[in-house]
Amino acid sequence: MRGIWTTDHVRQAEDRLLAVTPEGALMRRAAHGVAVHAARMLAEHAGSVSGRRVVLLVGAGNNGGDALWAGAFLRKRGVGVAAVLLKPEKAHPQGLAALCRAGGRVVPLADGPQWIENADLVVDGIVGISAKGPLRPDAAELVERVTAPVLAVDLPSGVEPDTGAVDGAAVAATATVTFGALKPVHVLNPERCGEVVFVDIGLGDELGEPDLRRLDAADVAAAWPMPGPSDNKYSQGVTGVAAGSAAYPGAAVLAAAAAVRATSGMVRYAGHAADVVRWHWPEVVATGSIFDAGRVQAWVVGPGIGTGSAGRDVLVHALGQGVPVCADADAITIIAERPEVLDARDPDTPLLLTPHDGEFERLTGKAPGPDRVAAVREAARRFDAVVLLKGHSTLVADPAGRVLVNKARGSWLATAGSGDVLSGLTGALLASGLEPWLAAGVAADIHARAGELAARGVPASASGVLAAIPDAVRQARSLAP
Numbered sequence: 339m340r341g342i343w344t345t346d347h348v349r350q351a352e353d354r355l356l357a358v359t360p361e362g363a364l365m366r367r368a369a370h371g372v373a374v375h376a377a378r379m380l381a382e383h384a385g386s387v388s389g390r391r392v393v394l395l396v397g398a399g400n401n402g403g404d405a406l407w408a409g410a411f412l413r414k415r416g417v418g419v420a421a422v423l424l425k426p427e428k429a430h431p432q433g434l435a436a437l438c439r440a441g442g443r444v445v446p447l448a449d450g451p452q453w454i455e456n457a458d459l460v461v462d463g464i465v466g467i468s469a470k471g472p473l474r475p476d477a478a479e480l481v482e483r484v485t486a487p488v489l490a491v492d493l494p495s496g497v498e499p500d501t502g503a504v505d506g507a508a509v510a511a512t513a514t515v516t517f518g519a520l521k522p523v524h525v526l527n528p529e530r531c532g533e534v535v536f537v538d539i540g541l542g543d544e545l546g547e548p549d550l551r552r553l554d555a556a557d558v559a560a561a562w563p564m565p566g567p568s569d570n571k572y573s574q575g576v577t578g579v580a581a582g583s584a585a586y587p588g589a590a591v592l593a594a595a596a597a598v599r600a601t602s603g604m605v606r607y608a609g610h611a612a613d614v615v616r617w618h619w620p621e622v623v624a625t626g627s628i629f630d631a632g633r634v635q636a637w638v639v640g641p642g643i644g645t646g647s648a649g650r651d652v653l654v655h656a657l658g659q660g661v662p663v664c665a666d667a668d669a670i671t672i673i674a675e676r677p678e679v680l681d682a683r684d685p686d687t688p689l690l691l692t693p694h695d696g697e698f699e700r701l702t703g704k705a706p707g708p709d710r711v712a713a714v715r716e717a718a719r720r721f722d723a724v725v726l727l728k729g730h731s732t733l734v735a736d737p738a739g740r741v742l743v744n745k746a747r748g749s750w751l752a753t754a755g756s757g758d759v760l761s762g763l764t765g766a767l768l769a770s771g772l773e774p775w776l777a778a779g780v781a782a783d784i785h786a787r788a789g790e791l792a793a794r795g796v797p798a799s800a801s802g803v804l805a806a807i808p809d810a811v812r813q814a815r816s817l818a819p
C-alpha cells in the first residue's frame with residue numbers, strides 16, 4: 339500500500355530531517371532528481387540533451403530554489419538554461435548563485451514569453467507545497483505561453499496541494515518530480531501532474547502514518563479471493579443482489595453479472611427482474627423476492643429498485659440480516675429521505691454506501707465540494723459506514739478516518755450502468771469476507787482497470803466493463819511481484 343501525506347505532515351517530516359542534515363543537502367538531492375528527469379524528457383521530446391534550451395519559472399520559495407539548482411545541474415550536461423524570476427528579490431540566493439556560476443542566465447520578466455516560446459522544456463518551480471490558490475496573474479501569463487513539455491517541481495503550480503482542486507490558472511504538467519512522499523495532489527488530480535516521478539530524499543522514517551493510502555497491484559492481488567482445495571460454492575461467500583425492477587431490469591443484470599464475474603462462489607438475485615437475470619446469467623440463482631431469497635454473506639441493494647415503499651422494505655430487510663450491505667443508487671436516496679431505515683441495522687453489521695456526487699449531496703445535505711477527502715471522511719463518521727465516493731478519482735473512507743484513493747485510469751467509466759457494475763463487484767468481495775474498506779478499494783481498482791481495458795481509446799459501455807473484469811483481475815495479479 340502506498341502512503342500519501344498532506345503538506346503539513348510532509349513539512350513536519352522535512353523539518354525533522356533538516357535538523358540532522360547538512361544545510362542545502364536535501365534541496366540539492368531533490369534538484370538532482372529534477373535535473374535527471376529533465377534530461378530524460380529532453381532526450382525523449384527533443385531528441386538530445388546537450389545544446390537544448392530549458393526555461394525555469396522560478397517563484398519566491400524553496401520550490402524555485404529546487405528549479406534553480408536543477409538548472410545548475412543541467413548546465414553541466416551542456417543544456418542552455420534561462421531562469422525567469424517571478425520575484426527577483428526573493429529568489430533562492432544559493433540556487434541563483436549556483437545557476438549563475440554554472441553559466442545559466444537570468445532573463446527579465448518582460449522577456450519571459452519569448453524565451454518560453456523557444457524552449458524545449460519548461461521547468462515549473464513557481465510554487466510547491468506552500469502554495470495557496472491559483473497562479474497569480476504574472477505567473478499565469480507566462481504559463482499561458484508554454485507549448486513545450488512541462489516538468490513540474492514537486493507539484494503543478496496553481497493546483498491545491500492537499501485537495502487537487504483547481505480554482506483558476508494552474509500548470510498542466512507533462513511530468514511531476516516529487517520528493518520524499520506522495521502528496522494528495524498527485525492522486526487527486528493526476529491529469530494535472532502527468533507522469534509522477536518519485537525521488538527519495540530520505541524522509542521515509544520521519545513521515546509516520548499516512549493521511550491517505552493507495553492500493554498497489556500487489557495489494558489487490560493479495561486481497562483478491564482465491565478458492566482453495568476444500569472450498570465449495572458456499573464457503574467462498576454467497577453474494578446477494580437486490581437490484582432492478584420491471585422498469586429497470588438492466589441494473590439487475592449488470593450488478594448480478596459483475597458479482598458473477600468477481601466470484602467463483604454463488605450469486606443470488608432477488609427482485610422483479612429475476613427472469614431477465616436468469617436468461618442472461620443462468621448461473622445466478624434468481625427469485626422474485628428478497629424475503630425468500632435464502633442465505634447470503636453480503637447484500638448489494640439499490641440499483642434500479644426505486645425509492646418507494648417496496649424498495650424501502652427490501653433495504654430494511656437486507657439491513658436486518660446481520661451480513662454486510664452495500665447500499666447503492668436508490669438505496670442511498672431511500673436512506674437520505676428516511677434515515678430511520680438505518681434503525682434496522684444491527685450496529686455490528688458493516689454498511690457500505692457508494693454515492694456519486696448527487697447522491698452524496700442528497701445523503702449529507704452538502705455537495706462534496708473541493709475537499710473531497712474531508713467530505714467523504716466526515717460522511718463515513720456520520721453514518722458509521724464505509725463510504726465510497728465515486729468520481730474521476732474514487733475515495734473510500736471508513737469511520738476511523740482511513741481513506742483509500744483510487745486514481746482514475748481515464749474517464750471512460752463515466753458511462754451509464756458502470757456504477758451498477760461497481761456495486762456487484764463490491765458485493766462479491768464483501769461476501770468473500772474482505773473487510774468493507776478494503777473490499778471497496780479493491781473493487782474500485784478492478785473497476786477502473788476493467789474500464790481502461792474495455793475502452794482502449796474508444797467508448798466503453800457498462801457491458802464492456804463487465805466483460806473486462808476477468809482480464810482486469812488477471813492484470814492486477816500479473817503485476818504483483
Ligand SMILES: NC(=O)C1=CN([C@@H]2O[C@H](COP(=O)(O)OP(=O)(O)OC[C@H]3O[C@@H](n4cnc5c(N)ncnc54)[C@H](O)[C@@H]3O)[C@@H](O)[C@H]2O)[C@@H](O)CC1
Pocket residue numbers: 352356364365366368369397398399400401402404464465466467468469470471472473474477491492496517539
Ligand atoms: N524543506 C526542504 O528542505 C525541501 C523543500 N523542497 C522544496 O520546497 C518547496 C516548499 O518550499 P516553500 O515552503 O519555500 O514554499 P513554496 O516554494 O511552495 O512557495 C512559497 C512562496 O510562494 C508564494 N505563493 C504561495 N501561493 C502562491 C501562488 N498561488 N502563486 C504565486 N506565489 C505563491 C508564497 O507567498 C511564498 O512566497 C517544496 O515544494 C519543494 O519543492 C525540496 O527542495 C526538498 C527539500
Ligand SMILES: Nc1ncnc2c1ncn2[C@@H]1O[C@H](COP(=O)(O)OP(=O)(O)O)[C@@H](O)[C@H]1O
Pocket residue numbers: 667694727728729730731732746747748749750751752753754755756757758759760785
Ligand atoms: N470522469 C470520470 N472518470 C473516471 N471515472 C468516472 C468518471 N465519472 C464517473 N466515473 C466512475 O463511473 C462510475 C459511475 O457510477 P454511477 O454514477 O453510479 O453510474 P450509473 O448509475 O450509471 O451506474 C463510478 O464508478 C465512477 O467512479
Ligand SMILES: [K+]
Pocket residue numbers: 401462463464465466490491492493494495
Ligand atoms: K511547482
